[in-house]
Amino acid sequence: MITSRLRLVIVxxxxxxxxxxxxxxxIISDRVGxxxxxxxxxxxxxxxxxxIFPLVDSRNLFLVWLALAGCLCLMGLSFGPMSAFLPELFPTRCRYSGAALSYSLGGVLGGALPPIIAVQLQAxxxxxxIGGYIAVVAAISLGCVLALPETRQVDLDATGPGTNFR
Known part of the structure; x- marks a missing residue:
């Protein structure tokens, strides 16, 4: 039986x-892009x-922690470069408005729809x-990132409006 205290420790x-x-x-994104x-x-x-879900469904404490830790680790891998990547995609005159709008819309769509879909899939x-659904969404995300330019080497001060978005 998993107690509330044990759940808290796992999280x-x-x-x-x-x-x-x-x-x-x-740190790595500053070096490799x-x-x-x-x-x-x-x-x-x-x-x-x-x-994820075979690990969680096992009800083994270590495997449940591994599933959650793996998810949060992967979330952290995307959080690190995202704060620099999004603003660098937009020209200076609208850089932070563009980044805020894209991040916020992504948060609303990514935070509101998946739980609703996941409940229906599980039921x-x-x-x-749900794991298959997450994999499909990740594949769409991968395609979107592949369609965007690398921004690490772009001199943002030397570019004109909109020129850093290729």
Missing amino acids: LLAVVMLGLATVFSS RRRVLVISAAIVIGWALL SVGSWT
Whole structure:
């Protein structure tokens, strides 16, 4: 039986992974490029998504922690470069409005629709389908990131309005 205290410990230990991965990916994205780190994290999510629910359904405490820690670690890998990547996609005159709008809309759509869809999938087919759904969303994200330019080497002061978005 998993107590409330044990659940809290599992979540707290998993959140540590989020923090470590965010710092790590921020540092790495400055060295190898924001887009590359985002591509790698989205590609890993595609595979990891298929493992999450079998791990959770096992009800083994370590495997449940591993599922949650893996998810939060992958979230951290995308959080690190995202704060630099989004603003760099927009020209200076609308940089932070564009970044705020895209981040907020992404948060609303990504935060509101998936739980509704996941409940329906779990109720009608089973929890494993939620992993498939996450993998499909990650594949769409991967395609979107691949369509965007790398921004790490772009001199934002030397570019004119809109020229850093290729």
